[in-house]
Amino acid sequence: MDANTEPTRRSHEIIHRHSGTVRITHWVNVICLLVLLMSGLQIFNAHPALYLGSKSTFADPVMAMRPMKHGNDVYGVTTILGWHIDTTGVFGLAKTAAGGFQIRGFPWSVTLPGHRNLAMGRRWHFFFAWVFVINGLAYLTWSLASGHLARDLTPAARELKHIGASIWEHLRLKFPKGEEAKHYNVLQKLSYLIVALVLLPLMLATGLAMSPGMDAGYPFLLDVFGGRQSARTIHFVAASAIVLFFVVHVVMVLISGVWNNLRSMITGRYVIKYPEAQP
Amino acid sequence: MSTRSRLDRRGFLARGLAMAGASLLGGCDSELSDQPWVQRVLASAESLTRVAQRALIPAKALAREYSEAEISKDFKANGSTSVDDDDYRALAANGFADWKLKVDGLVARPLELTLAELRAMPSRTQITRHDCVEGWSCIGKWTGVPLKALLDKAELKSSARYIVFYCADDIAATGDDDGKYYESIGLIDAFHPQTILAYDMNGAALPIAHGAPLRLRVERQLGYKMAKYVMRIEAVDELATIRGGMGGFWEDRGYEWYAGI
Numbered sequence: 001m002d003a004n005t006e007p008t009r010r011s012h013e014i015i016h017r018h019s020g021t022v023r024i025t026h027w028v029n030v031i032c033l034l035v036l037l038m039s040g041l042q043i044f045n046a047h048p049a050l051y052l053g054s055k056s057t058f059a060d061p062v063m064a065m066r067p068m069k070h071g072n073d074v075y076g077v078t079t080i081l082g083w084h085i086d087t088t089g090v091f092g093l094a095k096t097a098a099g100g101f102q103i104r105g106f107p108w109s110v111t112l113p114g115h116r117n118l119a120m121g122r123r124w125h126f127f128f129a130w131v132f133v134i135n136g137l138a139y140l141t142w143s144l145a146s147g148h149l150a151r152d153l154t155p156a157a158r159e160l161k162h163i164g165a166s167i168w169e170h171l172r173l174k175f176p177k178g179e180e181a182k183h184y185n186v187l188q189k190l191s192y193l194i195v196a197l198v199l200l201p202l203m204l205a206t207g208l209a210m211s212p213g214m215d216a217g218y219p220f221l222l223d224v225f226g227g228r229q230s231a232r233t234i235h236f237v238a239a240s241a242i243v244l245f246f247v248v249h250v251v252m253v254l255i256s257g258v259w260n261n262l263r264s265m266i267t268g269r270y271v272i273k274y275p276e277a278q279p
Numbered sequence: 280m281s282t283r284s285r286l287d288r289r290g291f292l293a294r295g296l297a298m299a300g301a302s303l304l305g306g307c308d309s310e311l312s313d314q315p316w317v318q319r320v321l322a323s324a325e326s327l328t329r330v331a332q333r334a335l336i337p338a339k340a341l342a343r344e345y346s347e348a349e350i351s352k353d354f355k356a357n358g359s360t361s362v363d364d365d366d367y368r369a370l371a372a373n374g375f376a377d378w379k380l381k382v383d384g385l386v387a388r389p390l391e392l393t394l395a396e397l398r399a400m401p402s403r404t405q406i407t408r409h410d411c412v413e414g415w416s417c418i419g420k421w422t423g424v425p426l427k428a429l430l431d432k433a434e435l436k437s438s439a440r441y442i443v444f445y446c447a448d449d450i451a452a453t454g455d456d457d458g459k460y461y462e463s464i465g466l467i468d469a470f471h472p473q474t475i476l477a478y479d480m481n482g483a484a485l486p487i488a489h490g491a492p493l494r495l496r497v498e499r500q501l502g503y504k505m506a507k508y509v510m511r512i513e514a515v516d517e518l519a520t521i522r523g524g525m526g527g528f529w530e531d532r533g534y535e536w537y538a539g540i
Binding site for chain 1: 342
């Protein structure tokens with residue numbers, strides 16, 4: 001504990017940070033989520049509007065991306081909870097290379113396939129949904145059995161008390177060093193737990209709630225989410241939350257030692273630096 | 280058996296990874312989506328979904344039925360909303376009084392039934408949710424003949440495995456017969472209590488936009504399975520020899536035959 005009692009001070013130490021299971025399932029998950037997101041946007045584009053309840057209230061969507069006429073001009077308008085936002089060229093209406101217009105929800109660059117093809121979008125989506133489910137079950141089973149979930153991801157009460165301090169440190173871009181860097185900090189633990197145990201399972205459950213087959217066998221799926229169209233809206237919102245997590249996660253990886261972080265998620269080896277040992 | 284399925288699962292994961300890697304490296308997903316081998320691999324998930332849903336969902340589990348108050352006032356008519364054909368127009372002009380539904384193929388007693396004869400058969404009324412493959416849902420009230428009643432009357436042969444529905448609408452509008460809509464379902468869905476041939480919608484005769492005089496309802500699958508303008512029903516033992524060979528108009532164009540999700 002006390003640095004002064006150490007016989008020799010090391011400047012750094014290499015630890016084995018991530019197990020093989022974590023590394024493999026992490027990267028499989030990255031691929032799955034990327035394909036699921038892009039093919040999901042292709043599917044969304046087939047009817048770029050969201051509703052609440054069992055059925056679609058076409059005249060009153062909670063969110064929609066569509067073209068609207070104003071005078072002689074056509075705009076791409078994104079409507080969210082009654083607010084209209086001009087998103088011409090990005091959402092609702094795309095400009096083509098020839099100078100014309102094309103009605104679409106999300107733009108070419110973020111859908112799979114890039115051109116409009118609902119059938120192929122569904123093929124990509126459901127294939128990778130299966131890979132995602134098998135991979136996720138493998139991860140969760142291993143995490144429970146090996147103690148990874150309890151040991152590495154569950155925050156202690158003491159950590160939760162200091163969550164305010166941890167947020168302040170992160171905002172100042174000060175990251176744990178030395179012994180503290182050997183474990184996930186409390187914000188990491190909480191965000192990984194929320195993604196792995198809440199958001200990703202929620203994606204699966206709301207996805208299944210959109211299946212007319214599953215709804216017949218398991219009608220509680222409809223009750224839990226407040227109807228099929230609500231489930232579709234929650235599916236979209238949860239996917240957006242995962243995209244937000246992804247952005248923050250990648251920024252954190254980049255600014256807290258990108259090569260060290262990437263190496264540890266590929267080979268498992270992570271370098272711990274001891275700042276106080278430096279001359 | 281269990282080793283085999285574990286290997287299959289691993290192979291499935293490996294193929295998925297190889298494909299995703301190729302898509303990222305290529306950065307050219309549209310071209311990748313055009314590759315026949317990619318389409319074949321991706322399509323393999325459909326059998327997994329079908330087998331899983333058949334195992335997880337009891338064969339007689341009913342789709343949820345809703346109250347009158349929940350019926351959509353703006354039920355969307357999708358796909359064909361009319362039939363551009365003189366014969367059909369003549370039938371429609373006469374209230375489909377001269378129309379007859381043919382039931383043939385692998386049945387002991389082929390049938391030809393008028394709308395009045397269908398209406399005289401036992402009927403079922405259900406208020407159900409229609410889920411379009413595009414993502415929207417509408418709720419409607421349907422009254423019609425249970426398909427099971429028709430198949431029993433026609434004495435379905437034991438060699439029959441699929442029921443095919445031939446429609447009047449030429450959705451592709453290419454002018455040739457290949458553009459005509461058709462669909463097919465397996466016997467699990469054919470004998471499901473909610474699988475009906477509807478002649479009424481929301482308490483009135485089925486409108487032309489929704490498939491008059493007769494449309495199929497398969498409540499545990501997506502909208503495109505529910506063929507409109509049904510003219511003939513054929514019991515068959517395989518789908519490969521019919522039209523594009525995939526069991527339906529949209530199936531021939533890349534959509535899943537098992538549309539439970």
